[in-house]
Amino acid sequence: MRNLTTLGLAVLRLLDEKPRHPYEVRQCMREQGIDHLIKVTHGALYHAFDVLAKAELIEPVETTREGKRPERTVYAITDDGREIAAGRLRELLSTLESEYPTYGAALAFMSLLTTDDAAEQLERRAVLLESELASVTTSSDALLKRGVEAVHIVELRHLQAHLRADLELTRAIVDDIREGRLHWQADRRATE
Structure with missing residues (x-):
């Protein structure tokens, strides 16, 4: 089915x-x-x-x-x-199924914003990611302590891995923007 x-x-x-x-x-x-x-x-x-x-x-x-x-x-x-x-x-x-995450699309269109604006939005996302990662980790730990078999929460490990990777990438992009390694045309348009 x-x-x-x-x-x-x-x-x-x-x-x-x-x-x-x-x-x-x-x-x-x-x-x-x-x-x-x-x-x-x-x-x-x-x-x-x-x-x-x-x-x-x-x-x-x-x-x-x-x-x-x-x-x-x-x-x-x-x-x-x-x-x-x-x-x-x-x-x-x-198998692999094509997934179309909205964050990937947002990153692809980030050049519509100025670098400062994009970095600010990404910093907000990083805070939310940190919070979500802490919440999932707390939930996972609590479930294990309650005796839920690890096989029934292995998906939370997957979610944690994705959150960590998302957080790491988001922080790296912010660093690249703040350090001037990543820039685009919107900054020039904003000053014209």
Whole structure:
């Protein structure tokens, strides 16, 4: 199933551990830091459950009601779900997909700003990157201390590596601008 989204894959992985209802899956995503990697909204999560159920990759196994709360349907992964998830995961791990990060585009168009303005914006980004890196590191450490298996948070190591690389590059570009090694026409236009 080539159109199995990363959110769908996350749902299948969590249901592979044990049957759960969508709210519990959402909680697990928060607890395991998956929400740092995948945008998870209430609507998107329930839509993913609907799509997976229609494709027979998951199936309802129980419906419960506690007090006046709405019914909660507990889902389990099917054998087809495991097979499809494994195949999609093999594909994602072993191949390269073109990604179009907005930061790369912003760097390509940075010459629209003056060097001072660009350096100032990049310095702001560096502060945000430092903060995000600290947050992800804290989350990762806390998850390990709580006993979450390292295999379930290896993606946070990947995120940390990307944040470190982004921070290193951003600082290097700022240094190149501030030291005069990187300059462009916008500075001349600004003084004319």
